[in-house]
Each structure stands twice: as C-alpha cells, then as structure tokens.
Amino acid sequence: MGYAGVIGEFDDAVVAVRLREEIARQRISRAGLAQSARLSVSTLEKALSGRRRFTLATIVRLEEALGASLRGSAVAEPELAVASPMLAPAEMGSYSRPAVRWIEGEYLTLRASFGEDGAVYAYRTDIRWDDAKGHLIFSESDRLDATFEQGGFVSMPHLSGHTYLMTSEAGQYRMIMLGRATREQRMFGLLSTLQVGKGSQLVPVSCPVAFVPLEEVVDPVFGLVSEGHARLEEYRVVLNMAMGDDFCRLRE
CATH class of the missing domain: 1.10.260 (434 Repressor (Amino-terminal Domain))
Structure with a gap:
C-alpha cells in the first residue's frame, strides 16, 4: 500500500x-x-x-x-500531491512501470553454498515498485545470516535484456545479473559478491543463482539445504539450469 x-x-x-x-x-x-x-x-x-x-x-x-525520514515526505493537502514517477531513471534503463509489472512479486532464490560443497542456500527475494523513487527495488529475507541480507535497486536496460539487482552500501556493491525469464517466469544468472575469508579478509566470489516465483513452490524451505535433505535434489536440478541452459558461464 x-x-x-x-x-x-x-x-x-x-x-x-x-x-x-x-x-x-x-x-x-x-x-x-x-x-x-x-x-x-x-x-x-x-x-x-x-x-x-x-x-x-x-x-x-x-x-x-x-534524524531522517524513512517514509517519504507527507503532503498536507491531497490536491498538492505530485504524481508518482512512472519511468525509471535513465541509468536504470528508463523502464516504465506497466512494462515491468510481470517481475513484481516474491521469489525463492537459490545459490550454491559458499561454505559446504554440494549444498544449496535458499532465501526469499521480494521485488516491488517504489512509488516515491519511481523504480523497482528488492529486499531479501528468510536468510540464516540475517546480518548480510541485501536490498537495493533493480536495473532493466533494453539493450541487453538482462535484469540487474544492485546493492550499494557506502561505495560497496553486490550484483545479481539475471537473463530473460522463462515461460514459467523463472530467472537464472550470476551473483557476484564478497565472501568472508581468513580473519577480516573479504574475497570476491561468483556463483550461479536462480529465481523461482514463490507461488510455484509447494512448502518452500529456506536456509542451508545440505546432503540428505529431502529438497536438495529438487533445488539442485533448478539451480543447475543456470549453467546447463547457458544463462551464465564461469571461466578461469
């Protein structure tokens, strides 16, 4: 609302x-x-x-x-309200709200575990239009490591047809690049971020990622899905489509 x-x-x-x-x-x-x-x-x-x-x-x-507002500026008189922007900034692809309504919603997000071979890390991503800012935003939840949950803006340039979920905090960036959606509205691509290494060291890391509309998933399970878990094979099959269907590539 x-x-x-x-x-x-x-x-x-x-x-x-x-x-x-x-x-x-x-x-x-x-x-x-x-x-x-x-x-x-x-x-x-x-x-x-x-x-x-x-x-x-x-x-x-x-x-x-x-000492700052988290809800935007209230308008005293309804007739003075300014219409919400319906076109995203040029640096985000100049997309219109009607053109991107299809992507709005909640997604089961899957990626490889950074700490356990063969395991899958699952959490929730919500993509919504921000009326005040005039563009799509996203937020993550249901992560085991709640401290590292991300949120930011969504860029959808027409030239590449890809979708970018960008987090920017004090000059530090994390990016998820997703290819065109399938018939089932699933999206696959690559996540690039920083992983905690030895001591205080942060190491750049990338891995395939999958976004599945949450309404398609029966009783979704979030968190670390490891060897022996009943949903591991199901999640691995979906995640493997990212590279298996050439939505992304990893090169050495």
Missing part, C-alpha cells in the same frame, strides 16, 4: 531499504541504532529481514534516532 500523504501507511520493503541506506550513510552499527531508538537488536534485525512488520511506533523511534 502506498504511504505518501497518509500517516501510518507505509511499505515495509521501502522502509527496510531506506533504513539500510541511512545505516550505511551515517556509518552506524545496528546495535547502536537499536539502543538509540530504544529497541532490541532482535526487533530491528527481524524487521529488516522481513520476519516482522514495522509498526508506526517503531518507525517513529528509528526516524528520531536517525
């Missing part, structure tokens, strides 16, 4: 993305923010990961602690 101009109405995914942006911009820790906002760290983490709804009281406390 849109939130502009109506106090108490807001989009949880938008609030989560803006909150991450402010945490990165102000260079504060989540623990420090939780203390300033008189919230528990657990409450903040669950809200950021999508496992708990933001309440108006929680948002007000966070806004007071940050």
Whole structure:
C-alpha cells in the first residue's frame, strides 16, 4: 500500500531499504541504532529481514534516532500531491512501470553454498515498485545470516535484456545479473559478491543463482539445504539450469 500523504501507511520493503541506506550513510552499527531508538537488536534485525512488520511506533523511534525520514515526505493537502514517477531513471534503463509489472512479486532464490560443497542456500527475494523513487527495488529475507541480507535497486536496460539487482552500501556493491525469464517466469544468472575469508579478509566470489516465483513452490524451505535433505535434489536440478541452459558461464 502506498504511504505518501497518509500517516501510518507505509511499505515495509521501502522502509527496510531506506533504513539500510541511512545505516550505511551515517556509518552506524545496528546495535547502536537499536539502543538509540530504544529497541532490541532482535526487533530491528527481524524487521529488516522481513520476519516482522514495522509498526508506526517503531518507525517513529528509528526516524528520531536517525534524524531522517524513512517514509517519504507527507503532503498536507491531497490536491498538492505530485504524481508518482512512472519511468525509471535513465541509468536504470528508463523502464516504465506497466512494462515491468510481470517481475513484481516474491521469489525463492537459490545459490550454491559458499561454505559446504554440494549444498544449496535458499532465501526469499521480494521485488516491488517504489512509488516515491519511481523504480523497482528488492529486499531479501528468510536468510540464516540475517546480518548480510541485501536490498537495493533493480536495473532493466533494453539493450541487453538482462535484469540487474544492485546493492550499494557506502561505495560497496553486490550484483545479481539475471537473463530473460522463462515461460514459467523463472530467472537464472550470476551473483557476484564478497565472501568472508581468513580473519577480516573479504574475497570476491561468483556463483550461479536462480529465481523461482514463490507461488510455484509447494512448502518452500529456506536456509542451508545440505546432503540428505529431502529438497536438495529438487533445488539442485533448478539451480543447475543456470549453467546447463547457458544463462551464465564461469571461466578461469
């Protein structure tokens, strides 16, 4: 539901993305923010990961602690409201909202585990249109490592026909590049990010990734799906399509 101009109405995914942006911009820790906002760290983490709804009281406390709005600017008079942008910025592909409605929704996201050979890591990705910003945004939830859940903007340039899910925090980027959707609206591609190495070392890493509309999955399982798990073979078959059907390639 849109939130502009109506106090108490807001989009949880938008609030989560803006909150991450402010945490990165102000260079504060989540623990420090939780203390300033008189919230528990657990409450903040669950809200950021999508496992708990933001309440108006929680948002007000966070806004007071940050000194910034997480809901956009309210408009006093309805007749003064400015129409929401219907065209994404040129640097994101200048796509229109009607042209990208098909991609909006929740997806089961699968990628190879970085820590266990043969295992699959599964979580939820939500792609939505942000009325205030005038472009698609995404947010992740149901990850075991909630601290590393990502959120950002979606770029869809016409030239390549690919979809890019970009995270930007204090100049640090993570990218997911997805090919054209199949008939089942599934998308496959490549994820590039940083993996924790020895000590404080961060190592660039890439792996195939699959996005499956959540409505297609019966009783989805999230988290680390390892050897012996009943869903491992099913998830591996889907994930292997990323390279098997030439949606992405890995070269040495």
